[in-house]
Amino acid sequence: MTYRAPVADYEFMLRYVVGYESVAATERFADASAETISAILSEAGKLCEEVLAPLNRVGDLNPARLENGVVRTPPGFAEGFKAIAEGGWVGMSGDPDYGGMGLPMTLTTAVNEMMSAACLSLQLAPLLTQGQIEALEHHASAALKQQYLPKLMSGEWTGTMNLTEPQAGSDVGALTTKAEPNGDGSYAISGQKIFITWGDNDFTENVIHLVLARLPGAVAGAKGISLFLVPKYLPEADGRPGRANALKVVSLEHKMGIHGSPTCVMHYDGATGWLVGAEHGGMAAMFTMMNNARLGVGGEGVGIAEAAFQQALDYAQERKQGKTPSGTIIDHADVRRMLTGMRADVFAARAVMLACALAIDMQKATGKADWAARAALLTPIAKAFGTEIGNEVAYAGVQVHGGMGFIEETGAAQFSRDARVLPIYEGTNGIQAMDLVGRKMADGGAAAFRLLDEIERHAESARARLSDLAEPVLQAGEALRGATEWLVAQNNMNDRFAGAVPYLRAFSRVLGAHYHLAAALADPGGPREKLARYYITALLPEHAGLLAQVQSGAEALFALGTDELAV
Template sequence: MPTYRAPLRDMRFVYTELLEADRRLTALEPFAEASADLVEAVLEEGAKVCEGVLFPLNQAGDVEGCRLEEGAVRTPAGFPEAYRTWCGGGWTGLACDPDYGGQGLPETLGFMVEEMLCSANVSFSLYPGLTRGAYHALRAHGPEALRRLYLPRLVSGEWSGTMCLTEPHAGTDLGLLRTRAEPAEDGAWRITGTKIFITSGEHDLAENIVHLVLARLPDAPPGIKGLSLFLVPKFLPDGDGNPGERNAVACGALEHKMGIRASSTCVMNFDGATGWLVGEPHKGVACMFTMMNTERLAIGIQGLGLAEVAYQNAAAYARERLQSRALSGPRQPEQAADSILVHPDVRRMLLTARACNEGARALAGWTAMQIDLSRHHPEPEAREAAEDLVALVTPVVKAFFTDYGFEAANHCLQVLGGHGYIREWGMEQYVRDARIASIYEGTNGIQALDLVRRKLYLHDGRLPERLFALMEETVSAHLEEAALAEFVGPLAAEVARLRALTDWLRTRAGENPEELGAAAVDYLRLTALTILAWLWTRMAAVAVNKQDGEEGGFYRAKLATGRFYMQRILPQNLALDAAIRAGAAPLMAHDESWF
């Protein structure tokens, strides 16, 4: 049976020692009360719920799955009670606006709780996860009347939310959507169409479900510019704001999936359902992307969460499993064999997962802090800089975290060998659950295109320049420190490589636009590996002077893990650089008839 313990010590390291969030965020008026003690208490309580309530439901929920009974979806046993516990603890509104019943705590803290939730039970995490996205979209774009009615109920978890984009014939290409919206006499709209792959589209956890639906007005222009966003509740609120008459929206089918089986993924049929416009007509995609970007970051955290729980279980197994002897001779001569931790390849797989997990946790925390600064910093220039950085790294977090998360889960299954392939050990579920994350909320290929086609060019290249400047600042700050040379030297080389490659790619794309598509996935990974090298250098700068203190073992392990990253993972950039510079020709010269 698998186990899970929230990595609270490493979360505290990121929050207080790396990011200094306890100092920097409490300087912002909305977070003045978010002291180190409060953050510690929240993390500890979140860990208790995730470890003690949600994690025990994970395997059983996977086996039982969801079921559709006469149009109603039933979640696995224990999920409704766990959902009430989660909502009752205020976790659904942790980083939401107090004006709507939220806790008003930093996103930096919220991301860490989200990681614990995803490690404990990623299927469960999707129910409140989509609700949070709906909250952000409605808060940013909804009219006042809708905000006042719906946001407090979404924040409390009484009502949940969905995102209804995909149709049977239209996935990534939203311009092909056919769902239509007809005006009603009462000022509302009648929504008709079918949406597929709708996470949490129907379930028995919340008393109402709020669908955010992309549809076309009668006078809509063709393509993506003709889409509008509508709020369509499962039950129409009565005069007191309580669920009243059933709306004309129903679950037509439940998808049976490879993984995340305890999450309800539905085909939703809208048959003249009553809805209300969110945002301006024909501007629905811009409104929806407020939710989409929230979800893309959340999906990235899924990759981290699953990689963390997979690593914990693989490391525990490796400590106990006895097989063969160390190549240099017996390490445990009193035993019939040595633990498999003596074998370099087992260590390679475990350390790859661990080094990426700790680097990704640092990047997740840093990204969340930029979100907090972009919303609440008193200086407009600082808000703009933070907003630029969030925009730049959002596709990186989504794509890299989910790619490496699946790779890490596979590595950890391999550590268990044949036992990893057997259901009772739990590892095969993590592999299955992790696989979807690189597909939904925009495939990782789409994330890479977003990075190279949009983010590199926005505001005349301002976004990557901000990131380059931060990384070069770290190099300059520690260039003369001999104790950090093994970190700073490789970082300096990779930042220079990324800057040069970015310039090269822009030049080549001007000659042939196919170059961007050919380079995109490799460029995103190279960017991610360089950012993690930057954060590992910053973590090493914190840890190097604390090796002899009371927690010296923690800091020595941190440095050793960082060295592994810099020496065994970061060199992947050499191959990525070569592949990118090979250009589009090896891909595009292949005749279509040869496939």
């Protein structure tokens, strides 16, 4: 497998599809001109192609393991991480006051996508560190920032997020880890956390944990949770790691995929930590980190999809079979159907991801509430759609390989196994969909309707030039508007939730068509127009069946008793 960084695709999409020029036009991101970011993307692409991609299968074959309480990472991962750190890729969107590059998230998101395509297991380490950086930037005290941010941004240290406990998964509010004040401004953290990605490693001199815990007397549920920074080694006065904190990795999980990434059970036994943000304000601080990570995980899905697509495309062009013009399987209509669908979906999911990142940048740069609402609306969509497409394209990639796809040596199967975690972690896709139809539509759907207005205006303006593409987008937009109106009119939240996942998917399909249409307009008669035509003709129609499901409500679902399901 040779990974080719899709730099030209980012350049095209930033310019013609998501409107990056509005970011570069802001004062905050004035330095990040189109030329600058092209250079940065090329540099990151080189790292991914040359250094990271060769590690992907190594990590699968040599899982991270626990030896006498110490995590041992796969061969080459230490060097790979060092290359990421030294390239400045961890802190690229970080605050320059603490050593970051202050670059737009739009760019960071593209770089993260490439790194995940090249080696998902390793890329999780910088991704989670970036999430921690953002949480600390927003919520930590000046002292903590000064002490930790430079080390995190430089990649000397890595960061983790510790939410889940055995009895508290999607329901974070059920967690029981305790934080007792030590009297000196620090706290003693005690409890067990599970599913801690990169909970430890053997290549950075420290690992910093952000841990959700309860202060004494905290109320039950999510409102009684606070966030703490808990380092593996307690920094000395000179900032260097000193004595070991009272925490340890108890065990690693045996997972279906991402074998190179250690997924840890962590035990905190009165470990010293410091409050981040307000007392009982942990959820707000954690959401800063999670929203960042959710977009990042969506990008991981896009990355896996891109890598799986490339490998399948290569295989289809090499594999001789049957009587076709080229002699290879790529000329079989069904193989072509799979590959074209994969490519069209990678584009759609990437566009949603970049549009979400762009909204975050515009929010940061302008402070406008509309951009904040746009980013909030697109985050669950980018996460769920990106990760679904990651799985679907990886699945199709195996299928294109035929029997060889099921054989581990090709790597096609690994993409499928690795991708399977993406719709689960950082909030399952069900949680994302409930977030979309619940919290993100607590505004009565205002942010959704604004986006639909844009989609419809854009399609209307395209009517004259590309009516065969613009009309179906307009109709799909109207259908989605109708379903959105239906959803926000439901007072029984179960009626919203019952259709949440198909609604999110239908929304994604329509968004994908919107961005494909923009690409078609920018490339008349060219490959972008042809790809858009395929997407709009063959893939967009999926939305109709999904929206029918959305509006069927919860009644038919709950009519069937639990015991009746087992019949």
